[in-house]
Amino acid sequence: MLISCPHCGPRDLAEFSYQGDATRIRPDPASTDAKAWYGYVYARPNPAGRHREFWQHAGGCRAHLLVVRDTLTHEIYEVTFARPLPGTGETA
Amino acid sequence: MAEYSALSLLKNALSGNRDWKPAWRKPAPKPSYDVIIVGGGGHGLATAYYLAAEHGITNVAVIEKSWLGSGNIGRNTTIVRSNYLLPDSIRFYDFSVKLWENLSHELNYNVMFSQRGVLNLAHNPGQADAYIRRGNAMRHGGGDALWLTREEIARKVPGLDLSGSARFPVVGGLLQQRAGTARHDAVAWGYARGADRRGVDLIENCEVTGFLRDGDRIVGVETSRGEIRARKVGLAVAGSTGRVLKLAGIDSFPIESHVLQAFVSEALKPFVDCVVTFGGGHLYMSQSDKGGLVFGGSLDYYNSYAQRGNLPTVEDVMSEICAMFPSVARLRLLRSWGGVMDMSMDGSPIITKGPLPGIYLNCGWCYGGFKATPASGFSFAHTIARDEPHAINAPYTLSRFERGAVIDETGHGPTPKLH
Numbered sequence: 463m464l465i466s467c468p469h470c471g472p473r474d475l476a477e478f479s480y481q482g483d484a485t486r487i488r489p490d491p492a493s494t495d496a497k498a499w500y501g502y503v504y505a506r507p508n509p510a511g512r513h514r515e516f517w518q519h520a521g522g523c524r525a526h527l528l529v530v531r532d533t534l535t536h537e538i539y540e541v542t543f544a545r546p547l548p549g550t551g552e553t554a
Numbered sequence: 555m556a557e558y559s560a561l562s563l564l565k566n567a568l569s570g571n572r573d574w575k576p577a578w579r580k581p582a583p584k585p586s587y588d589v590i591i592v593g594g595g596g597h598g599l600a601t602a603y604y605l606a607a608e609h610g611i612t613n614v615a616v617i618e619k620s621w622l623g624s625g626n627i628g629r630n631t632t633i634v635r636s637n638y639l640l641p642d643s644i645r646f647y648d649f650s651v652k653l654w655e656n657l658s659h660e661l662n663y664n665v666m667f668s669q670r671g672v673l674n675l676a677h678n679p680g681q682a683d684a685y686i687r688r689g690n691a692m693r694h695g696g697g698d699a700l701w702l703t704r705e706e707i708a709r710k711v712p713g714l715d716l717s718g719s720a721r722f723p724v725v726g727g728l729l730q731q732r733a734g735t736a737r738h739d740a741v742a743w744g745y746a747r748g749a750d751r752r753g754v755d756l757i758e759n760c761e762v763t764g765f766l767r768d769g770d771r772i773v774g775v776e777t778s779r780g781e782i783r784a785r786k787v788g789l790a791v792a793g794s795t796g797r798v799l800k801l802a803g804i805d806s807f808p809i810e811s812h813v814l815q816a817f818v819s820e821a822l823k824p825f826v827d828c829v830v831t832f833g834g835g836h837l838y839m840s841q842s843d844k845g846g847l848v849f850g851g852s853l854d855y856y857n858s859y860a861q862r863g864n865l866p867t868v869e870d871v872m873s874e875i876c877a878m879f880p881s882v883a884r885l886r887l888l889r890s891w892g893g894v895m896d897m898s899m900d901g902s903p904i905i906t907k908g909p910l911p912g913i914y915l916n917c918g919w920c921y922g923g924f925k926a927t928p929a930s931g932f933s934f935a936h937t938i939a940r941d942e943p944h945a946i947n948a949p950y951t952l953s954r955f956e957r958g959a960v961i962d963e964t965g966h967g968p969t970p971k972l973h
Contacts, residue, residue: 463864476866480856480971483810496956503968504899504955505806508796510859533811533859 469523481516578750586783587615594618596627598790599745600931606752609939614754619761623742629893630924631850635672635733639688642949644695649946650929663744666737671828673729677722685728700729713879722834765802772912788914793894795917808899810970813858814921817890821845837874855971862892895921900960901973905947914938920973
């Protein structure tokens with residue numbers, strides 16, 4: 463599996479560290495809604511197909527990346543920075 | 555149905571092996587059953603067997619989308635052990651080892667359970683302390699554990715690199731002598747034959763495509779071979795749990811599917827007579843009766859439903875086995891393959907009634923499902939038959955995550971790739 467880092471170009475999987483599902487949204491830290499916290503901490507959509515996920519180019523530029531990848535074929539559709547780069551306007 | 559004995563072997567050898575009978579029937583699905591088990595792997599077949607054998611429920615169908623035993627029951631590294639730390643785990647897996655010890659007799663089918671021992675190598679004093687603590691917990695729970703010094707390990711496993719100059723020098727090891735290996739396919743076949751003989755219909759090439767509902771209640775399944783109704787539907791589909799639950803309208807669940815690879819080398823003369831695990835990284839290996847070294851390591855570390863992995867993990871696993879046994883460096887690999895693991899959020903399984911009325915769920919085996927096959931089937935059958943858990947699976951609820959009552963052996967938290 464090759465991941466095309468927006469900084470470094472296509473690099474081997476071994477350089478990247480998987481950070482998991484990117485669709486979860488953290489509840490308001492003041493929230494005491496147990497269901498909402500359960501959903502954030504434990505529940506996963508776990509799709510067979512397109513999956514939005516975070517990776518870090520840990521063995522390279524160390525950027526956090528948002529990757530859209532197929533969990534059935536390992537095909538990668540899209541790689542962007544996980545959050546906008548300061549001053550560039552490039553967004554995830 | 556087929557009977558195996560020295561006499562029948564001789565008779566069939568003389569007649570050119572033309573007269574063997576199939577070990578189980580190939581029935582067409584009936585319109586309805588008392589219980590449907592989705593998933594014809596080890597756990598599904600064991601559940602059907604114990605429903606019939608222990609609870610007298612024989613109007614049962616096992617529905618399998620491919621052929622029986624085509625999933626993880628035939629893809630694992632065949633290790634059976636109960637070397638756990640937490641009381642709930644010790645109780646469950648020790649019960650499983652006890653069922654393993656009598657399984658060939660129970661099924662009248664040789665599952666080749668070999669109590670050759672599992673040896674966990676420790677490579678620093680901290681790890682040694684943790685292993686000794688775990689060994690004490692196992693003994694406290696009624697199991698067996700022995701601490702071996704480096705000298706004792708040198709006598710037991712001669713090929714290991716035990717020199718002080720090893721990258722991860724060995725300081726000792728925890729041995730569970732009652733642990734070992736079994737012939738994994740035979741476990742599926744033995745349970746299948748046992749269930750079939752008691753009247754269970756094993757229906758292959760029959761994929762579940764949806765669920766039948768009566769209000770909130772699940773009352774059967776839609777399949778590629780038509781609708782099949784049942785009062786109770788049990789799911790034992792391991793890595794496909796997410797996909798099957800989506801058909802029932804459950805889009806979010808405390809499971810992630812990950813790919814795990816395993817490997818077998820070309821055959822060698824007898825080289826190692828127990829299971830050895832490497833604590834400097836993560837590797838477990840044994841030698842099969844055919845002589846190949848059977849081994850595996852960690853997950854590929856990303857979500858996957860593909861039954862194949864990538865090369866960085868292969869390289870990692872190979873470097874570990876060469877660190878343990880320098881003499882295998884020039885050995886050739888015969889095969890490698892992958893299986894899809896249902897990784898739960900605390901590393902422990904879920905065996906429970908629910909999450910919908912009419913459904914029963916057995917999943918979350920991470921990559922320790924093979925050794926659990928008998929206890930999983932036994933306790934899941936109990937849960938389905940009596941509508942309440944057996945004492946050994948009572949802690950393995952789905953609600954434990956919401957309640958914060960997780961059973962987390964490794965303390966990694968809700969990071970499934972690390973369990």
